[in-house]
Amino acid sequence: MADEYTRGLPTHRTEKRLVRMAGEEAMRDCPNPERIGCPDSAAVDAVVGRHFSYPDLDNVVDHIATCAPCFEEYNRQRRRYRFRRTGAVVLGCAGLLILGLFWKHGPAKQPAPAETVAKEAPAPLLTATLDYTNWTAQRSEQARPRPAEAPHLTRGRLDLSIKLPIGTEDGVYTVQFRSNGNGPAAEASGSATWNGTSEILKVTTDLRTVPPGSYTIAILSANSSVRHYPVFLE
Secondary structure (H helix, E strand, O other): OOOHHHOOOOOHHHHHHHHHHOOHHHHHHOOOOOOOOOOOHHHHHHHHOOOOOOOOHHHHHHHHHOOHHHHHHHHHHHHHHHHHHHHHHHHHHHHHHHHHHHHHHOOOOOOOOOOOOOOOOOOOOEEEEEEOOOOOOOOOOOOOOOOOOOOEEOOOEEEEEEEEOOOOOOEEEEEEEEOOOOOEEEEEEEEEEEOOOOEEEEEEEEOOOOOOEEEEEEEEEOOOOEEEEEEEEO
16 A cells, blocks of 8 residues: 655665664674775765755665665764754753743742642553564555564553654654544654664553554654554553
């Protein structure tokens, strides 16, 4: 089935090759110390910034996937790109923090009445991971292969890490757990960042009241694109 929300992403073949190159063993297999045939920094930057109009971009991606020095440069530029994007988010968060402090401690704020009933202790926060690294999105005119079985996830209060395919941009995403085309049974927001080998989206969510069964995880970005991945809650 075509995926209209993943138009322009690297193909399944190139993404898989980049994933294989992420480990130390692959780095040793393709050292290329002489930098034979290496693209310049502008070409690597075009891959990092997803500039799909850059000439011969597919061959640049193929080279990065088979050249240890170029893959290291790709990682460095990814980190710089992430820091630039993060700077704007930090400034926005600082403004919200100042506004929140003023609201909490401002002269018009009335003291909250003392609680007479003890609160229930919150359930423990469990650590969980979903790996969709190989659930690579294809261009819109191509079908997307899927593994035979959806990953399983234990319901609870979760500190959830979602591994996304290489090629996913850093940024803030909304994660929804959907069932049978209905509205979301649970929703959370978090930030995706590149850790050097994979793109990790971290969210905190509470699935204790969500019934067990098969669900679709919808991951929505700020530019309104959406990706869908299956999951089974148990």
